[in-house]
Amino acid sequence: MENPASVARPVVGGASIANESSKSAVSWPAILAGAVAATSASVLLLTLGSGLGLISTSPWPGSGASAGTITALAAIWLIAVEWIASGLGGYLTGRLRTKWVGTHDHEAFFRDTAHGFVTWALATIVLAALIAAAAAAAAGTGVRAAATLGSGAVEGAANALPHATVSGYDVDMLFRSAQADPGESASDARAQATRILTKGLATADVSAADRAYVAQLIAARTGIAQPEAEKRVDDAVAQLTAAETKARQTADAARKAAATATILTALSMLIGAFIACAAAALGGQERDLHP
Numbered sequence: 001m002e003n004p005a006s007v008a009r010p011v012v013g014g015a016s017i018a019n020e021s022s023k024s025a026v027s028w029p030a031i032l033a034g035a036v037a038a039t040s041a042s043v044l045l046l047t048l049g050s051g052l053g054l055i056s057t058s059p060w061p062g063s064g065a066s067a068g069t070i071t072a073l074a075a076i077w078l079i080a081v082e083w084i085a086s087g088l089g090g091y092l093t094g095r096l097r098t099k100w101v102g103t104h105d106h107e108a109f110f111r112d113t114a115h116g117f118v119t120w121a122l123a124t125i126v127l128a129a130l131i132a133a134a135a136a137a138a139a140g141t142g143v144r145a146a147a148t149l150g151s152g153a154v155e156g157a158a159n160a161l162p163h164a165t166v167s168g169y170d171v172d173m174l175f176r177s178a179q180a181d182p183g184e185s186a187s188d189a190r191a192q193a194t195r196i197l198t199k200g201l202a203t204a205d206v207s208a209a210d211r212a213y214v215a216q217l218i219a220a221r222t223g224i225a226q227p228e229a230e231k232r233v234d235d236a237v238a239q240l241t242a243a244e245t246k247a248r249q250t251a252d253a254a255r256k257a258a259a260t261a262t263i264l265t266a267l268s269m270l271i272g273a274f275i276a277c278a279a280a281a282l283g284g285q286e287r288d289l290h291p
Helices: 028-056 067-096 105-147 151-160 168-175 186-202 208-222 226-289
Strands: none
Touching (some): 028 067, 028 105, 186 226, 208 226
């Protein structure tokens, strides 16, 4: 194998010169310029999208775009923002970098694509930092507002953490009689029925004993027959269970929509990186055409 140290170097004026340039292949000024342009374009387009979103919504029933439409348009807009900003930043990086004299076309193409990728990465980091700072500021405002409740309340909550909580339902069970008390006030009966139904929704079932007792409370306060009171209880439990199921379905749909939006955002970012690389290669090629 030939010793690299023995490889002949070009000789100019009696002095040998190195085959490699002493300058780095990375044009950081061009990268920084492209990243600044991409970040600014992202902020501008996101602000514009927020304004358009506020215009398309309305607090009045039956007017404005639906929540599903707003979500779909927001996802499309975020993808467009990523692609436009990445393309702009990458193209400017390719056009603004210095010309590499004596560099093979394949090497220049690789360098340009690498510059576009670094520009995209830097702009993404800066934009993520800006979003994180805004979120931290909003969270800090909430923390300061909560702190105004006083250290005494915080200390009381901290002391209560290791202990099990006793609900009003548990206390009601201790004093529940075999039959509902007809002399019980309406407010007490309503409060007790509320606690029973709340407990039932939390455990996804209202026991037969609880249903019978609530029916007794209703019959004692309204004067209706026990079977009719039991029917009222069954209807109320069915309605509350349906509302609870609908709320859970809505929450599950929101979870799936958030997961889909997250995946689409990640994919759009990957495509944005590719667009930045391609735009930088195009900008670099046009830069070399005009020495």
